[in-house]
Amino acid sequence: MLDNRKKRxxxxxxDEYIGTAEPVSSGSISKKNGxxxxxxxxxxxxxxxxxxGYLDKPHTSSGRxxxxxxxRLYVDELIKDDNIxxxxxxxxxxxxxxxxxxxxxxxxxxxxxxxxxxxxTAVSIGPxxxxxxxxxxxxxxxxxxxxxAVILTDTGMIKETIIKFNEDITEKQVETLNFIFxxxxxxKPLAEIDTPLEKYIFSxxxxxxxxxxKVIEQIKKVINEQDNKIxxxxxxxxxxxxEFKSLETAKKFINLLDxxxxxxxxxxxxxxxxxxxxxxxxxSAKELKDFSIVTFKHKIGNKDMGxxxxxxxxxxxxxxxxxxxxxxxxxLNNKN
Amino acid sequence: MLDNRKKRxxxxxxDEYIGTAEPVSSGSISKKNGxxxxxxxxxxxxxxxxxxGYLDKPHTSSGRxxxxxxxRLYVDELIKDDNIxxxxxxxxxxxxxxxxxxxxxxxxxxxxxxxxxxxxTAVSIGPxxxxxxxxxxxxxxxxxxxxxAVILTDTGMIKETIIKFNEDITEKQVETLNFIFxxxxxxKPLAEIDTPLEKYIFSxxxxxxxxxxKVIEQIKKVINEQDNKIxxxxxxxxxxxxEFKSLETAKKFINLLDxxxxxxxxxxxxxxxxxxxxxxxxxSAKELKDFSIVTFKHKIGNKDMGxxxxxxxxxxxxxxxxxxxxxxxxxLNNKN
DNA sequence: TTTTAGCAATCAGATAATGAGAGTGCTAAA
DNA sequence: TTTAGCACTCTCATTATCTGATTGCTAAAA
Numbered sequence: 001m002l003d004n005r006k007k008r009x010x011x012x013x014x015d016e017y018i019g020t021a022e023p024v025s026s027g028s029i030s031k032k033n034g035x036x037x038x039x040x041x042x043x044x045x046x047x048x049x050x051x052x053g054y055l056d057k058p059h060t061s062s063g064r065x066x067x068x069x070x071x072r073l074y075v076d077e078l079i080k081d082d083n084i085x086x087x088x089x090x091x092x093x094x095x096x097x098x099x100x101x102x103x104x105x106x107x108x109x110x111x112x113x114x115x116x117x118x119x120x121t122a123v124s125i126g127p128x129x130x131x132x133x134x135x136x137x138x139x140x141x142x143x144x145x146x147x148x149a150v151i152l153t154d155t156g157m158i159k160e161t162i163i164k165f166n167e168d169i170t171e172k173q174v175e176t177l178n179f180i181f182x183x184x185x186x187x188k189p190l191a192e193i194d195t196p197l198e199k200y201i202f203s204x205x206x207x208x209x210x211x212x213x214k215v216i217e218q219i220k221k222v223i224n225e226q227d228n229k230i231x232x233x234x235x236x237x238x239x240x241x242x243e244f245k246s247l248e249t250a251k252k253f254i255n256l257l258d259x260x261x262x263x264x265x266x267x268x269x270x271x272x273x274x275x276x277x278x279x280x281x282x283x284s285a286k287e288l289k290d291f292s293i294v295t296f297k298h299k300i301g302n303k304d305m306g307x308x309x310x311x312x313x314x315x316x317x318x319x320x321x322x323x324x325x326x327x328x329x330x331x332l333n334n335k336n
Numbered sequence: 337m338l339d340n341r342k343k344r345x346x347x348x349x350x351d352e353y354i355g356t357a358e359p360v361s362s363g364s365i366s367k368k369n370g371x372x373x374x375x376x377x378x379x380x381x382x383x384x385x386x387x388x389g390y391l392d393k394p395h396t397s398s399g400r401x402x403x404x405x406x407x408r409l410y411v412d413e414l415i416k417d418d419n420i421x422x423x424x425x426x427x428x429x430x431x432x433x434x435x436x437x438x439x440x441x442x443x444x445x446x447x448x449x450x451x452x453x454x455x456x457t458a459v460s461i462g463p464x465x466x467x468x469x470x471x472x473x474x475x476x477x478x479x480x481x482x483x484x485a486v487i488l489t490d491t492g493m494i495k496e497t498i499i500k501f502n503e504d505i506t507e508k509q510v511e512t513l514n515f516i517f518x519x520x521x522x523x524k525p526l527a528e529i530d531t532p533l534e535k536y537i538f539s540x541x542x543x544x545x546x547x548x549x550k551v552i553e554q555i556k557k558v559i560n561e562q563d564n565k566i567x568x569x570x571x572x573x574x575x576x577x578x579e580f581k582s583l584e585t586a587k588k589f590i591n592l593l594d595x596x597x598x599x600x601x602x603x604x605x606x607x608x609x610x611x612x613x614x615x616x617x618x619x620s621a622k623e624l625k626d627f628s629i630v631t632f633k634h635k636i637g638n639k640d641m642g643x644x645x646x647x648x649x650x651x652x653x654x655x656x657x658x659x660x661x662x663x664x665x666x667x668l669n670n671k672n
Numbered sequence: 673t674t675t676t677a678g679c680a681a682t683c684a685g686a687t688a689a690t691g692a693g694a695g696t697g698c699t700a701a702a
Numbered sequence: 703t704t705t706a707g708c709a710c711t712c713t714c715a716t717t718a719t720c721t722g723a724t725t726g727c728t729a730a731a732a
Contacts (some may be wrong), residue, residue: 023724025723025724025725026724026725027723027724037675037676038675038676038677039676039724040675040676040677040678040726041674041675041676043724043725043726044675044726046725047725047726057725058684059682059683059684060681060682060683060724060725060726061681061682061683061684061723061724061725061726062682062683062684062723062724062725063723063724063725099500101497101498101500102498135479136478136479138476138478140474140476140486142472142474142486142488142494143471143472143488146437148486148494148496150476150478150484152478152479158478158484158498160484160496161437162437162438162494164435164437236587236590236591236594239583239586239587239590244583245583246583247575247580247581247582247583247586250575250583250586251572251575254572254575255572258572359695361694361695361696362695362696363694363695373704373705374704374705374706375695375705376697376704376705376706376707377703377704377705379695379696379697380697380704382696383696383697393696394713395711395712395713396695396696396697396710396711396712397694397695397696397697397710397711397712397713398694398695398696398711398712398713399694399695399696
């Protein structure tokens with residue numbers, strides 16, 4: 001266990017390193033208000049902190065840099081979570097008041113707001129289809145061979161898709177589709193739209209199995225696309241961070257953001273708590289070992305409403321990110 | 337006017353420079369098949385080409401680099417437009433056969449295919465709303481206070497939007513809306529959806545002007561958004577080009593792509609011809625002076641169906657880009 | 673016992689010096 | 703008209719040198 005002074009010094013080092021991205025020297029810390037010891041004393045403490053694994057040293061004659069263990073302690077014990085300014089509060093409020101029609105829009109706006117304030121990259125996904133129940137399904141005929149299907153779920157997702165046919169569809173058929181889908185599916189999970197349903201409908205109404213199959217396939221497709229759709233905000237922000245000054249690193253990062261599996265995994269991995277922080281190699285994917293991720297599962301009650309992830313260097317301003325997320329989380333819950 | 341040999345040498349230089357991005361030496365050209373002169377002779381010709389403005393020289397003892405005038409001649413007179421491989425043809429065909437429901441999807445798929453083949457960045461927009469006529473408008477009630485409006489146009493655009501109200505909407509009202517919109521607007525330009533229509537509707541049916549206003553506002557909003565929506569494909573490809581090895585340049589480029597006005601302008605600027613090439617400072621925006629743009633207005637008959645732009649360094653493989661575009665253009669026209 | 677001043681040792685990063693290599697322009701011969 | 707030959711130029715990579723920041727350790731001071 002670290003004594004109080006060591007913790008204060010560690011905090012000062014991490015704070016400074018987050019600000020400057022340069023190894024922190026004993027001298028710069030000894031001048032900090034609140035820490036009134038000579039650089040020699042700080043040096044001794046730093047040597048200890050290094051020995052116990054909280055700090056690293058890039059090379060013999062350089063200052064210290066926080067290790068992952070150091071960041072972890074910093075995040076768990078040393079930061080405040082109300083590091084948010086009045087302007088930021090105002091900005092967030094104005095953004096969240098934007099009228100949205102669909103739940104994904106809300107998640108996306110939240111993510112982009114977050115990215116704007118923190119200057120890190122944000123990724124987000126809407127609620128998973130598997131946890132959503134069907135509120136209403138509506139078929140609308142557009143022209144004679146084009147059917148639009150609109151699906152509303154209990155989490156507020158509205159998804160529409162267009163289905164084209166090689167044969168004419170009659171108003172009567174559309175009516176039947178509307179009737180069957182709503183009677184059979186209202187309140188049921190989205191996943192019910194599948195082959196058994198197809199068979200059921202076919203048994204109820206005697207028109208072309210091809211039509212029914214196409215309808216169901218297309219709806220399944222659009223739901224599936226929805227589940228795998230990742231929104232990305234503020235990717236170019238990273239170019240302003242010193243850790244991306246090498247083109248190689250920047251390229252690696254951009255490619256990483258493009259790798260759907262990793263991103264989906266990242267957004268899925270959050271625990272039941274609201275805000276999760278993964279520092280460097282704590283991330284499940286080894287590609288993320290040089291980054292830190294903060295994820296936030298937006299819930300209403302215990303219903304998952306989508307997830308947001310903030311990706312940045314391990315030298316992330318955790319205090320700011322967490323504070324802003326906490327505030328947003330509170331706001332979103334009040335809203336409903 | 338350049339004699340034949342000078343043209344052949346210029347072509348060889350541009351070809352080589354496009355391939356290597358390195359200043360081209362007299363020696364490397366003299367070895368090219370088809371050009372069987374000693375490096376000294378080539379040197380003399382190169383000196384001439386430089387004097388007449390077709391070539392530049394980064395410094396006294398370096399090889400030559402094409403000037404904008406050189407590229408212009410190259411594009412206008414020296415390249416072939418059937419520089420396309422069987423694999424590429426197959427790939428394009430397979431991509432274009434993807435079923436699409438909306439015209440924007442087609443433009444977008446075309447742009448992304450192009451970007452994949454050429455390794456340059458593609459931007460695209462759908463057809464402008466002002467040139468589109470309304471084919472059908474459909475209102476569908478979702479729940480009791482949520483109305484969905486679907487608009488189909490003659491160019492195949494399908495746009496839907498959701499309108500939320502603070503009061504209940506009846507099926508009767510929806511019917512009236514459907515009746516009036518379709519009777520009044522079928523075949524008319526999209527722009528007719530505006531205040532005069534609002535007044536007309538209000539004179540025809542006596543329910544809350546607030547509802548009508550909201551409907552029209554929301555539809556106008558979604559059409560406007562549509563007009564300003566730019567699709568971007570393959571932005572990260574530029575990281576592989578040597579001209580973007582400096583982070584500064586890459587950053588500038590990414591910011592450029594983000595500047596809507598410039599991109600919209602770029603896509604609007606094309607002439608009546610199908611394929612337009614703008615080299616370096618030929619571009620209207622000064623921010624684009626280090627880039628070349630190839631634009632392509634996709635038309636069916638003389639109806640504009642959207643525009644695609646390829647952005648790359650002035651050292652762009654014009655022959656490849658133009659060949660692929662020509663082929664795609666032919667394919668798209670056969671399709672309809 | 674704790675803190676601090678002082679100082680040699682270390683190392684990254686900037687700056688300067690050197691040299692090789694690629695390419696040109698020009699001259700004079702083929 | 704073409705080409706071989708050669709001095710000249712300039713970039714780029716490599717090496718050497720210098721500077722400044724920072725540390726660890728020792729011994730004195732608190």
